[in-house]
Amino acid sequence: MRLAGEIMAAGMTCVSDLKQKIFQMVTQEKPMRILETGTYLGTGSTRAFVDAAISSGHSLQFHTIEVNEGHFELARKNLSDALLNFKCSFYMWNGLSVPASLIPSEIDVDFPESVITDSFDESFYHNEIVGFIQDDCISKAILAMGGFPDMILLDSAGHMGTIEFCHLMSLHDGITPFTLILDDTMHRKHYKTMELVRKDKSFKILHESESKFGFAIIQFKP
Numbered sequence: 001m002r003l004a005g006e007i008m009a010a011g012m013t014c015v016s017d018l019k020q021k022i023f024q025m026v027t028q029e030k031p032m033r034i035l036e037t038g039t040y041l042g043t044g045s046t047r048a049f050v051d052a053a054i055s056s057g058h059s060l061q062f063h064t065i066e067v068n069e070g071h072f073e074l075a076r077k078n079l080s081d082a083l084l085n086f087k088c089s090f091y092m093w094n095g096l097s098v099p100a101s102l103i104p105s106e107i108d109v110d111f112p113e114s115v116i117t118d119s120f121d122e123s124f125y126h127n128e129i130v131g132f133i134q135d136d137c138i139s140k141a142i143l144a145m146g147g148f149p150d151m152i153l154l155d156s157a158g159h160m161g162t163i164e165f166c167h168l169m170s171l172h173d174g175i176t177p178f179t180l181i182l183d184d185t186m187h188r189k190h191y192k193t194m195e196l197v198r199k200d201k202s203f204k205i206l207h208e209s210e211s212k213f214g215f216a217i218i219q220f221k222p
């Protein structure tokens with residue numbers, strides 16, 4: 001695997017191409033329920049969803065999940081101005097996206113040479129999700145929304161992406177169409193998620209980008 005820091009001085013936030021795509025998709029597709037994992041500081045993908053929803057003006061619910069309490073509080077602060085103009089339902093969940101029982105005890109290292117990682121030190125990933133105050137926020141958000149989201153962005157920890165995807169699909173009824181956005185598709189986060197998506201004929205990849213560590217826009221339509 002290749003170290004992210006040796007390829008580019010990468011921050012955690014998503015690239016502007018992805019923010020533009022988010023804006024385009026929300027204003028054109030007008031999703032009613034949006035779910036995001038990995039709020040981080042609220043200034044990247046989360047802000048793109050909020051700005052797009054304000055601009056679109058249609059009625060929607062937006063739920064975003066962040067495990068780290070410090071990030072969660074900063075995101076709340078960073079988003080407060082933008083949210084003054086947000087007329088729809090906005091929920092921030094401070095907790096782990098998946099059930100705690102799904103946290104892997106060992107970090108998967110079975111990836112091709114080309115795949116990007118943030119660190120070779122397992123503790124880097126274990127430390128990203130310690131001390132959470134609640135778990136399975138994906139299920140909780142879906143329950144609170146009253147239905148499966150029609151637009152979903154998965155962008156949490158590097159070792160959790162594929163686990164989140166599998167958990168999300170375990171909650172799906174197998175028929176409801178939705179748009180899935182994966183950030184970091186050339187990274188360990190979603191390298192294997194993309195393998196699963198490519199094997200399943202219900203998924204259609206609408207757009208794939210190599211910007212930063214890659215992202216993809218995928219449609220689920222059985």
Ligand SMILES: C[S@@+](CC[C@H](N)C(=O)[O-])C[C@H]1O[C@@H](n2cnc3c(N)ncnc32)[C@H](O)[C@@H]1O
Binds near residue numbers: 045065
């Ligand atoms: C790559 S950053 C997200 C970047 C953000 N989407 C943006 O565009 O600015 C990942 C974030 O996910 C959080 N995180 C990691 N694993 C998580 C999990 N299992 N559940 C919820 N949040 C998680 C981290 O604390 C971090 O803030």
